[in-house]
Amino acid sequence: MHHFLKETDFSLEQAQEVFTLAKELKANRLNGPRALNQQSWGLLFYKSSTRTRISFEVGVNELGGYPVVLNSQTTQIGRGETIEDTARVMSRYLHGLVIRTYGHEIVEAFAEHASMPIVNGLTDFNHPCQLYADIFTLLERYSPEAMDIASLRGKKVAFLGDTACNMANSWIHTAAMFGMDITLAGPDGFAPSATIDAALKADGLPKNYRITQDAEEACQGADVLYTDVWVSMGNEAEAEERKRRMAPYQITTELLALANPNAYFMHCLPAHAGEEVSQAVLDSPQSIIFDEAENRLHAQKAILAKLVELNR
Numbered sequence: 001m002h003h004f005l006k007e008t009d010f011s012l013e014q015a016q017e018v019f020t021l022a023k024e025l026k027a028n029r030l031n032g033p034r035a036l037n038q039q040s041w042g043l044l045f046y047k048s049s050t051r052t053r054i055s056f057e058v059g060v061n062e063l064g065g066y067p068v069v070l071n072s073q074t075t076q077i078g079r080g081e082t083i084e085d086t087a088r089v090m091s092r093y094l095h096g097l098v099i100r101t102y103g104h105e106i107v108e109a110f111a112e113h114a115s116m117p118i119v120n121g122l123t124d125f126n127h128p129c130q131l132y133a134d135i136f137t138l139l140e141r142y143s144p145e146a147m148d149i150a151s152l153r154g155k156k157v158a159f160l161g162d163t164a165c166n167m168a169n170s171w172i173h174t175a176a177m178f179g180m181d182i183t184l185a186g187p188d189g190f191a192p193s194a195t196i197d198a199a200l201k202a203d204g205l206p207k208n209y210r211i212t213q214d215a216e217e218a219c220q221g222a223d224v225l226y227t228d229v230w231v232s233m234g235n236e237a238e239a240e241e242r243k244r245r246m247a248p249y250q251i252t253t254e255l256l257a258l259a260n261p262n263a264y265f266m267h268c269l270p271a272h273a274g275e276e277v278s279q280a281v282l283d284s285p286q287s288i289i290f291d292e293a294e295n296r297l298h299a300q301k302a303i304l305a306k307l308v309e310l311n312r
């Protein structure tokens with residue numbers, strides 16, 4: 001069974017096919033291939049969501065499938081039914097399952113026990129669907145005809161703020177996969193964990209990211225400036241401490257001016273203007289945040305279609 005739990009669960013060749021298909025699906029949104037013809041896909045949420053929930057529900061529908069939206073607390077998971085049994089039971093009804101949850105081991109356990117494809121809709125470790133939408137958004141600009149992933153090679157990404165979060169991990173993994181150059185700038189004590197280093201090693205990818213505490217150094221000559229909220233879901237108790245320590249890493253027009261003149265500002269959203277990014281940067285012509293959000297739909301439809309093809 002082919003699952004999508006991390007960015008490298010598709011080979012480079014398969015990822016290229018996903019981005020090519022996403023372009024076709026975006027150009028032909030309502031009359032494209034109905035790859036999920038009459039399939040029922042579960043969308044299981046342990047955590048809040050706007051973009052992931054809506055883009056998958058709409059996407060499954062547009063691919064000819066039926067989305068079954070589930071909340072962990074209103075299923076028997078919330079009363080202690082095991083993942084093993086839940087995965088086996090759900091596999092008797094559903095043709096695939098998207099999961100947004102806490103620990104990455106939860107999606108891995110579903111994948112181990114399910115007999116249907118599992119898609120990671122965000123864990124505390126990573127957010128691969130967001131990264132495929134982000135890369136698709138960049139390919140629309142770097143290689144709009146061919147969507148050629150080779151156009152990503154050598155592009156410089158600066159990730160500022162919470163450099164230990166799931167989005168930072170996903171960017172590290174993605175940059176290594178596509179040959180991009182990444183520098184992370186954040187406060188002392190927020191370095192990426194050994195888990196992402198182990199994940200790179202397991203995939204035979206180089207540990208090629210740099211970490212600095214100097215926001216200006218990271219932004220100098222960058223092609224992409226990226227940030228995420230400073231207080232991720234689950235970090236609420238540390239909110240004030242995080243905001244104080246991450247304040248020097250707010251992406252401002254001054255930092256944007258240090259980047260390549262054609263640089264893009266990206267954010268997975270939701271954004272907190274005045275914290276990780278200024279309102280002026282969010283509103284600037286270099287900000288492509290709403291294209292990113294839209295592209296969750298098109299990229300994820302392509303991911304689901306590719307999984308159906310690979311599991312046929």
Ligand code: CP
Binds near residue numbers: 050051053122
């Ligand atoms: N970026 C993202 O995953 O958004 P949601 O939390 O709204 O799904």
